[in-house]
Amino acid sequence: MSEKELQKKKERKKLSLPIFIALAAVASISLTFFIKRLQEKPKVKPEADIIAAKVEKVPFNDPFSPLWEKVPSYSIPLTQQATVKPMKFTTPKDPLKVKAVHDGEWIAFLLEWNDTSPDIHTIKTKEFRDACAVLLTNYPAPPEAWFMGTKDYPATILHWKADWQMDIDEGFQDLEKAFPNLSIDMYPPMKEAIVRGKPPPTKDLPEEARAWMVGWKSGNPLSLPDKKSPVEKLIGIGPGSLTPLPTQDASGKGIWKVGVWRVVLSKKMKGSDSKEGEINLLSEKMYSVAFTLWSGHEGDRGSRKNPSMLKTLYIE
Amino acid sequence: MPKVYNWQIGREMNYWYEQNRPKRQASAVFDTNKCIACQTCTAACKTTWTSGKGQEYMYWNNVETKPWGSYPMGWDAKVLEALGPQRWVKKGERYIYEGKTIFEAAPTTERVLGYLPNDLDYAYPNRGEDETDQPLIQEKFYLRLPHDLWFFYLPRICNHCTYPACLASCPRMAIYKRNEDGIVLIDQERCRAYRECVQACPYKKVFYNHVTRISEKCVMCYPAVEKGIWPRCMRTCIGKIRMFGFLNTPDKADPENPLDFLVHIRKVALPLLPQLGLEPNIYYIPPIHVSNNRFLHMLFGPYALQALESYKKAMNGEDMELVGALLLNVSTDRIMTKFKVLEGKEVVGYTENGHEAVRIPIKEPTIVRPFFDEGLKVYRHNIT
Structure with missing residues (x-):
C-alpha cells in the first residue's frame, strides 16, 4: 500500500x-x-359510506352540472319498508346512485335512479308522485333513528316531489290538467256564472272562494298552488311525526331523461331552524344519513317506500 | 293489535288503537221508509261544504238507490266481496259476528282491508237510481222487471264510527275523534295526502281534493253541533226522515234519550254493515217493503227483521211511544237529549238544558168545516 x-x-x-x-x-x-x-390523533379521512367533496360552489339547482362528473359516485342499495304499517315489500332492482358536495355554506346531494315511467301528478285520487328524500342526523345515530329520527336524534329530511317540480317548471298543475273536459257553473261566493263553464285558474280564485279550499286556507304546504321550491325541509322525531320546518329554504331540482331521474337536493349547512331541531353540518365531521325513494306508479306514499339503511356521511 | 269491544258485533275485536270512547257520541237515525231521494240533504251539504274547486265530485252526503245504486260505484259490493264470509251466530237472544272485520282481515302489509276507488267510480253519483241492473224483459203484452219489484233509498254520510278505519289507517295520526262529541275530523294542516284513509274507509266517505291535494270528509257540521244545532243535511230534510242527537252505549242506554230509545230500547234502527267492525254511528230503520230478507240481513245485520217488527207496531198504532219518538224527526233544528210522550197525545223534546225544544201532537187534530160557508155564501172545495 x-x-x-x-x-x-x-x-x-x-x-x-x-x-x-x-x-x-x-x-x-x-x-x-x-x-x-x-x-x-390521525388527520386522515375517516372511513365513510359517502364523502361530501369540497367544491367552490354547490350546483344546487343543476342535476346536469359538469361538476357532478368530478366527484365520486356511491352505490346505495335500497330495502323494503317492513317495520311500520302500511309496508312495502318490493325493492327496486338497481341501487340508488348518490353524490354529495359542499362549499362550506351549502351541501347538495345528487340522487340518480332508473324509472321508466315518471309520475309527476297527484291530481287524481289514484295518482301518486315519484319522490326522493335525504335524512340527516347526528353521528353515530342509534338504529332507531332510521325511522324518521328520535327525540334525541331528530332527523332533518329533505323531500323532493315530482309534482312540486311540475308546479314550478310548468305552473300549478290545476284541475283541468287531469280533467280537460271539466265544466262548472260557478264557485261560491262568485256571483256570476263561469263563462263557457271553464273554471278560472286556482291561483286567480278570489280570497272568499278559498274558504272551501281548507288545505290552502290553513297553510298546508301541499295545498299551496304557489310553490317556491320542489324540496321540502322537514323534521322528524319518529314514525308519523314528520313536520315541515318554518323556514323553507331547501333547494333543488329534478329532471327525468330517458328513463332516469336525476335530482339535486340541497340545504344550508348551518340550519336556519336549528332551534326546531334542524341539523347543523360542519366540515371535517361525520353524520348519519339515509336515502329513500317513492315510486308513484307502485302506489308509494308515506311509509310505502324503499329506504336505504343508515349510512355515514363525511363532510370534507 | 289491542282488543276493543264492539257491541254491534257482540264481541271483542282487533283495532289499531286502545278503546277510547268519547264523552258522548254524535249520532243519527235515518228512516229509509220515508226517504224520497229528493237530494235536499245532498244539496244542503254540497252548498255548505263542498262548493270549492277540486271538490266538484265530492258528496259528503249522498242518497243512493238500493240495491243497484252506489256512490262511488260498487263500494259496498267491493268491500263485502273482499271481506269474505260474514257469518253471524245466535247465542241466546244475541247474535255474535263470527266472520272477520276489516281490521282482522287486513293483509300482512296493511292496517285495514280496503281499496282506492277509480275516478270513474265517482263519475255517476246517481247511477242505479230507480234503475235495474239488466234490461227490462219483454213479455207478450208488457215489460217485466228482471228482479223483484222493490227498491229503497239509502242516504249516506260519514258514520263518525267508534272505531274509524280512516283514523286507524293514517300513519301520521292526522285524523282524530273528538272527545266532546265523537265527531271524526281530518287535520287539514297535518294531512300529507297519503290517501290511506280514502283506501281504508269501507263506506268511502273520505275524499281526495284534486286541487288542495289532501283528503277531506264530512265534519258533521261541528260548528253547528257545538251550538246545539243539527247538521245541515239533517235539518233540511223535507221527508223528515232524520233524527240527530247523542247516543250512549247499550249498557248506559237512557230510555228518555230519543236516540237511545230508537237504537237500544225499541231496537228499530240498525247500523250499516256492522260486520265491517267500525261501530258506525248512523243508524237506519230498514225498509218494510223489501221482500229479500237476506239483503236486509247483509246490509243492516241480523236484527233487521226484529227492527221491522218493532217499526210495524208503531205504524199500526200499537206503540205510541215509538210513534212519538219518530215524530221528533226534523221537528226542530235544536239537539234534543230527552223526550216524553204526554198521555199518548203529545210528544215533547227537550234540549240539554231542559228547555222545551218542540211539542208535537201525536195525532194531528182534524177540523171538519161545513161544506157551505154561510158567511161568504160559497161552497168549500176542501172541508178538512
Missing part, C-alpha cells in the same frame, strides 16, 4: 465518525417525530 492510499484511508476514518453521528441524530429526530405522530 502506497503512502497516498494510507493517507486517504486515514481521512475516510476521520470523516466516518461525524457522518455516523449526523445519521444517528437524524434517525433519532425522525423516530421522535414518528412516535409523536403516533400519539397524535
Whole structure:
C-alpha cells in the first residue's frame, strides 16, 4: 500500500465518525417525530359510506352540472319498508346512485335512479308522485333513528316531489290538467256564472272562494298552488311525526331523461331552524344519513317506500 | 293489535288503537221508509261544504238507490266481496259476528282491508237510481222487471264510527275523534295526502281534493253541533226522515234519550254493515217493503227483521211511544237529549238544558168545516 492510499484511508476514518453521528441524530429526530405522530390523533379521512367533496360552489339547482362528473359516485342499495304499517315489500332492482358536495355554506346531494315511467301528478285520487328524500342526523345515530329520527336524534329530511317540480317548471298543475273536459257553473261566493263553464285558474280564485279550499286556507304546504321550491325541509322525531320546518329554504331540482331521474337536493349547512331541531353540518365531521325513494306508479306514499339503511356521511 | 269491544258485533275485536270512547257520541237515525231521494240533504251539504274547486265530485252526503245504486260505484259490493264470509251466530237472544272485520282481515302489509276507488267510480253519483241492473224483459203484452219489484233509498254520510278505519289507517295520526262529541275530523294542516284513509274507509266517505291535494270528509257540521244545532243535511230534510242527537252505549242506554230509545230500547234502527267492525254511528230503520230478507240481513245485520217488527207496531198504532219518538224527526233544528210522550197525545223534546225544544201532537187534530160557508155564501172545495 502506497503512502497516498494510507493517507486517504486515514481521512475516510476521520470523516466516518461525524457522518455516523449526523445519521444517528437524524434517525433519532425522525423516530421522535414518528412516535409523536403516533400519539397524535390521525388527520386522515375517516372511513365513510359517502364523502361530501369540497367544491367552490354547490350546483344546487343543476342535476346536469359538469361538476357532478368530478366527484365520486356511491352505490346505495335500497330495502323494503317492513317495520311500520302500511309496508312495502318490493325493492327496486338497481341501487340508488348518490353524490354529495359542499362549499362550506351549502351541501347538495345528487340522487340518480332508473324509472321508466315518471309520475309527476297527484291530481287524481289514484295518482301518486315519484319522490326522493335525504335524512340527516347526528353521528353515530342509534338504529332507531332510521325511522324518521328520535327525540334525541331528530332527523332533518329533505323531500323532493315530482309534482312540486311540475308546479314550478310548468305552473300549478290545476284541475283541468287531469280533467280537460271539466265544466262548472260557478264557485261560491262568485256571483256570476263561469263563462263557457271553464273554471278560472286556482291561483286567480278570489280570497272568499278559498274558504272551501281548507288545505290552502290553513297553510298546508301541499295545498299551496304557489310553490317556491320542489324540496321540502322537514323534521322528524319518529314514525308519523314528520313536520315541515318554518323556514323553507331547501333547494333543488329534478329532471327525468330517458328513463332516469336525476335530482339535486340541497340545504344550508348551518340550519336556519336549528332551534326546531334542524341539523347543523360542519366540515371535517361525520353524520348519519339515509336515502329513500317513492315510486308513484307502485302506489308509494308515506311509509310505502324503499329506504336505504343508515349510512355515514363525511363532510370534507 | 289491542282488543276493543264492539257491541254491534257482540264481541271483542282487533283495532289499531286502545278503546277510547268519547264523552258522548254524535249520532243519527235515518228512516229509509220515508226517504224520497229528493237530494235536499245532498244539496244542503254540497252548498255548505263542498262548493270549492277540486271538490266538484265530492258528496259528503249522498242518497243512493238500493240495491243497484252506489256512490262511488260498487263500494259496498267491493268491500263485502273482499271481506269474505260474514257469518253471524245466535247465542241466546244475541247474535255474535263470527266472520272477520276489516281490521282482522287486513293483509300482512296493511292496517285495514280496503281499496282506492277509480275516478270513474265517482263519475255517476246517481247511477242505479230507480234503475235495474239488466234490461227490462219483454213479455207478450208488457215489460217485466228482471228482479223483484222493490227498491229503497239509502242516504249516506260519514258514520263518525267508534272505531274509524280512516283514523286507524293514517300513519301520521292526522285524523282524530273528538272527545266532546265523537265527531271524526281530518287535520287539514297535518294531512300529507297519503290517501290511506280514502283506501281504508269501507263506506268511502273520505275524499281526495284534486286541487288542495289532501283528503277531506264530512265534519258533521261541528260548528253547528257545538251550538246545539243539527247538521245541515239533517235539518233540511223535507221527508223528515232524520233524527240527530247523542247516543250512549247499550249498557248506559237512557230510555228518555230519543236516540237511545230508537237504537237500544225499541231496537228499530240498525247500523250499516256492522260486520265491517267500525261501530258506525248512523243508524237506519230498514225498509218494510223489501221482500229479500237476506239483503236486509247483509246490509243492516241480523236484527233487521226484529227492527221491522218493532217499526210495524208503531205504524199500526200499537206503540205510541215509538210513534212519538219518530215524530221528533226534523221537528226542530235544536239537539234534543230527552223526550216524553204526554198521555199518548203529545210528544215533547227537550234540549240539554231542559228547555222545551218542540211539542208535537201525536195525532194531528182534524177540523171538519161545513161544506157551505154561510158567511161568504160559497161552497168549500176542501172541508178538512
